[in-house]
Amino acid sequence: MCISFHFLSLFTRPRPAATAAASNLLEVFVDGNRWEPYHGGARNHCLAGMREGRNADSFCYLERLSVAGNCRMCLVEIEKVPMPVAARAMPVMKDWNILTNSDKTRKARGGVMEFLLANHPLDYPICDQGGECDLQDQIQFGSDRSRFTESKRAEEDKNIGPLIKTIMTRCILCTRCVRFASEIAGVEDLGTTGRGNDLQIGTYVEKMFMSELSWNVIDICPVGALTSKPYAYTARPWETRKTESIDVLDAVGSNIVVTTRGGEVMRILPRLNEDVNEEWISDKTRFLSYHTS
Known part of the structure; x- marks a missing residue:
């Protein structure tokens, strides 16, 4: 898989100076x-x-x-x-x-x-985001019981490709994935349709999310609406060991974190490096790095 010019320019574009005048x-x-x-x-x-x-x-x-x-x-x-x-x-x-x-x-x-929990399903034991869920981290603001007695909103899952698993009933409509697709990946495949309680995130028409960076939406999704199909139901975060490394399969040299369990590579995650890959990695890095080992 070749890396597009847009992907390379993402990591080589000039950055603004970090200094500012005291008067500001x-x-x-x-x-x-x-x-x-x-x-x-x-x-x-x-x-x-x-x-x-x-x-x-x-x-x-x-x-x-x-x-x-x-x-x-x-x-x-x-x-x-x-x-x-x-x-x-x-x-x-x-x-x-x-x-x-x-x-x-x-x-x-x-x-x-x-309000966010009113329509959120109670499926935490089987959610792949468990242990890494931003919604779980905000439990201090939640309640141990709900006053919402009506039926929860149901939404069909989307088929946006072979890598990303969607469970849209968990979606809290943060639009991180939509903004990432437009502003970072440079594609307009994801967007919102409808208004109010009918608002949905998807690809408008039945199509795949086509980008070399598509798998990054899994990392930035704050809940379990977008998860990894190959990684589904394989391990929990607290069961794995994380090792910092460098991807040697591309010329960018993306900084990565290799998560393993019992000596077996479970998944590849991006590692922050402002001068190389910021906090993104390509799908090739994430998928081929351990499926070809």
């Missing part, structure tokens, strides 16, 4: 602590939780993708602002005091989580 600093406060985000340096600056190690998690936000702000799990309280705001989408203002763990913040996130 804004002073804000996060949970009472002084914080100075760069003004004009990033696409969005209200990254209080991520930058400071505090709780501003979200399902739709991904640093390398455009801001969608549609999951609302990053809601935070800001003093003198009447309503909670989406921390990952709202540019900061001078002298803001952002409260990431107040009662108002926790209540807002709890409400969002309740």
Whole structure:
């Protein structure tokens, strides 16, 4: 499989300088602590939780993708602002005091989580995302019982290729996969159709998701809606051992993590390297690296 020019240019494009003038600093406060985000340096600056190690998690936000702000799990309280705001989408203002763990913040996130779980299936024991699920990591905002007594929304699974397994009833409509396909992979195969409760993610017409980077949507999916067909029901994350390595089957030299169990290679995952492959790897790297060994 040859790697497209777009894939190679992804790893060789110039990156902006990391420095900024001191005059471009804004002073804000996060949970009472002084914080100075760069003004004009990033696409969005209200990254209080991520930058400071505090709780501003979200399902739709991904640093390398455009801001969608549609999951609302990053809601935070800001003093003198009447309503909670989406921390990952709202540019900061001078002298803001952002409260990431107040009662108002926790209540807002709890409400969002309740809506997300209203249609989410209770199939955690058989979900391949178990142990790596962002939804499970937010259990602190959930409840041990649901007030939703109606029938859950049902959605047919999509056939988008031989590598990606879809269970669309688990989808929380974060649109990470849609933005990845358009902005990183450079294809418009994935998109949304419908509105409100009828909103769905798919390929519009029955077709495969054709890209050398298609398997990366498995890594960025925060739930178990998109998982690996070859890896299905083979191992749990806590059963495997991770070894950092370099892919030697392409000229890019992508940084990878090899996960093994009992000496057997189970899967290949990308490893962050800003100067080589960022946090993506090609399908060839992910699939052939251990299926030809």
